[in-house]
Amino acid sequence: MIDKKKILLWRDSRFLKTFFQVFIVLVLGLVILILSNNLVNNFKRLGLNFGLFFLIDSDRTASFSISDSLIPYNSTDSYGRAVLVGLLNSLRVMISGIVLAFIVGITVGLGRLSDNWLVRKMASIYVETVRNTPLLLQLFFWYFAVFLKFPKIYEPGNFYNLIFFSNQGIYLPRPLGNLQTFLFLGFIIFNSFLAGLVWRKRNQMIVQLKKKERPYQGLMLGILIFVSLIFIFGIDWQLPQYNSDINLIQGGLNLSPEFATLLLGLTIYTAAFIAEIVRAGIQSVSKGQWEAAKALGLNPSLVMRLVIFPQALRVMIPPLTSEFLNLAKNSSLAVAIGYNDIYAVANTVSNQTGKAVEMLLIVMITYLVFNLIISTAMNQLNAIVRLKER
Structure with missing residues (x-):
């Protein structure tokens, strides 16, 4: 038997x-220290000061407009508010793009496995x-x-005077933000939760009864119709209206051409990769199932819904995480079409203030945080759906 005390230290x-591990940490720390020292020396040589206080300085206004904004903003606001507008614009595209790309990707992935020749082709x-086009x-x-065009x-x-579209954007009806709207939205959420419970019980009964009857089908249809009627007629809507005197569409929800382009482009591009992930995940389930x-x-x-897809989801989640992260990073291409995301706003602020390092650091941290949030959420989902071993 080998005596552990006699083992040489380097073995x-x-x-x-x-x-x-300690050596690598020390080397990385030394590299960061050297780079930081060079940065400080270069700032001193150029007569620059590193700091982020210019973002909240009320005496320094942004002096540039942003066409898309989820919060009130004008050119007399601070640089910090302009950066916040850009951050919210990026977040808006990322969340909407991930949801839509996932839905379209699943649909196309199932179409790839369809028995219908035309749908499959x-x-x-x-x-x-799409996958082979930049x-x-x-x-x-x-x-x-x-x-x-x-x-x-x-x-x-x-x-039907409900939706308007021009080269200035797409105008849709939007719910008014009053108390009645929030009450009805809360009621819709409650009914959706109730419908989810009924749906789960219904699926269990389908498997247990081993019959082709569909229990609770009438109840599910009733809840769906009830919620739809509440959403349409119970909520106050602001409709877009065209004013021919000033050639302007007022009211409603405006989707600018830049936002619509970025959202549609990211959705279609990412959905093509997600479709292949869905197809491969479904085909990974054994034929015996x-x-x-x-x-x-x-x-x-x-x-497909009760047996195959839940098993395929375990295989699909890791590559789906990569595609969601790619969508978040690809949103930085917004600057190419004039959409004011965090990168475009940071670039403008950097040109006006000369704070290139600070703004680059903000952009890097922003995308890092977004990607860490997406990765953490997908890892939690992966932990939920993976097989539990005893």
């Missing part, structure tokens, strides 16, 4: 692991075309060839 695996053409080129196509503002297109589910009398849609 002890535990010591070597600890030593190399159309999905394949979409995936292969994203920036796609953004230029949607912006210059689609949205800027909409009717002029003095002759806007409209859909399909046959066992069909033997229980489940129809194809129930087989």
